[in-house]
Amino acid sequence: MKIGIDIDDTTFITVNSMLKYADKFEEEISGIPTNRDSFGMIKNRYYLKALYGWDEKTKFEFFNKYYKKVLEECTMIPDADKTIQKLKQEGDTIHFITARLMNIQNCDTEAITKESLKNSNIPYDSLNLHISDKLAFCIEHKIDLCIEDSYETCRELTDKGIKAILMTTKMNESIDTKEIMRVNNWKDIYNEIEKYKKRVF
Numbered sequence: 424m425k426i427g428i429d430i431d432d433t434t435f436i437t438v439n440s441m442l443k444y445a446d447k448f449e450e451e452i453s454g455i456p457t458n459r460d461s462f463g464m465i466k467n468r469y470y471l472k473a474l475y476g477w478d479e480k481t482k483f484e485f486f487n488k489y490y491k492k493v494l495e496e497c498t499m500i501p502d503a504d505k506t507i508q509k510l511k512q513e514g515d516t517i518h519f520i521t522a523r524l525m526n527i528q529n530c531d532t533e534a535i536t537k538e539s540l541k542n543s544n545i546p547y548d549s550l551n552l553h554i555s556d557k558l559a560f561c562i563e564h565k566i567d568l569c570i571e572d573s574y575e576t577c578r579e580l581t582d583k584g585i586k587a588i589l590m591t592t593k594m595n596e597s598i599d600t601k602e603i604m605r606v607n608n609w610k611d612i613y614n615e616i617e618k619y620k621k622r623v624f
Contacts, residue, residue, distance in 0.1 A: 424620065426510060427561055427569040429576075430521040433590045434507075435497035435539060441471075443496075444489035449475050467575075467594055483527075491530035494523070499543045500590075502609035507545050509613065517547040520560055520569070525553040561585050568619060570612055577603045586623075588615055 431437035442459065449457040459474040467473075471482055511517055519540075523532050532552055540547060554560050558579045561569055568586040571577050574595045577587035581603055589595065589605045590612070606612050 424515045424567045424616075424624065425518060425565060426515050426616070427518050427520045427557075427564075427566040428507070429557075429569075429571045429573070429590075430519055430523060430536065431497070432572045432592050432594070433500070433570055434503045434519070434545070435499055437493065437497050438470075438593070439498075440493045440496040442474075444493055445471060445475060445485060448485045448489060452481070470594065486524060486530075487528040490524065490527045490532075491535065494530070494532065494535045494539070497539060499539075499545075500609060504543050504545050506609040506613045507547070510616065511546045515616075518549045518551065518564065518566060519547055520551050520554050520557055520566075522554055522557075523552050558583060558585075568616065574598050574600065574603070586619055588612055 428434060446457045446459060449455075449459070471477060471485075477485065507517055519536075521536075523536060525532050533550070536550060536552065540550070551560065557569070557571075557576050560566070561580060562583065562585075566585060568588070569577075569580050570588045570590060571580075572590045572592045572595060574589060577589045577600075580587040587603055589600055589603050591605055591607050604615050606615060
């Protein structure tokens with residue numbers, strides 16, 4: 424089976440380092456000490472705009488200065504390594520599909536991501552970066568099942584008949600997901616994949 428996997432806040436915890444450096448950058452440009460994580464406003468992928476009110480120019484000034492550090496300091500979500508290793512051993516192919524940005528100053532996103540996966544002993548068959556339309560990618564590459572933290576992406580995939588598993592995060596925990604399988608950890612993900620295989624394959 425061809426399995427598509429998101430990276431940020433699905434395989435690695437990214438939101439913590441993102442907020443750490445976003446707070447730092449906001450303090451630098453405003454002169455006011457900042458801790459926006461405590462606001463409880465992180466509801467979707469556009470949380471930088473919601474929390475800080477940055478326009479596109481300011482957002483990319485932040486990325487150019489701190490995106491490298493954000494990516495380097497991500498930590499693996501528990502059991503992601505063991506679960507993906509097991510899926511690979513069972514014959515599944517692993518395709519990382521991420522919207523991680525490319526062409527950011529002083530940041531080789533591909534090299535950093537490969538290093539993170541290598542250091543975490545996570546095997547994969549392809550690494551696909553800066554994918555803005557994951558539905559189109561999954562259709563083109565015949566992905567059977569996708570693991571994501573974006574409810575919107577899971578909804579799009581499900582509507583087109585592609586199995587989606589939603590990793591619970593602070594951003595999506597309050598969303599009612601009746602038709603989408605929600606999980607809380609990688610052990611749950613493995614169990615749901617096994618159930619799906621028995622039903623379909």
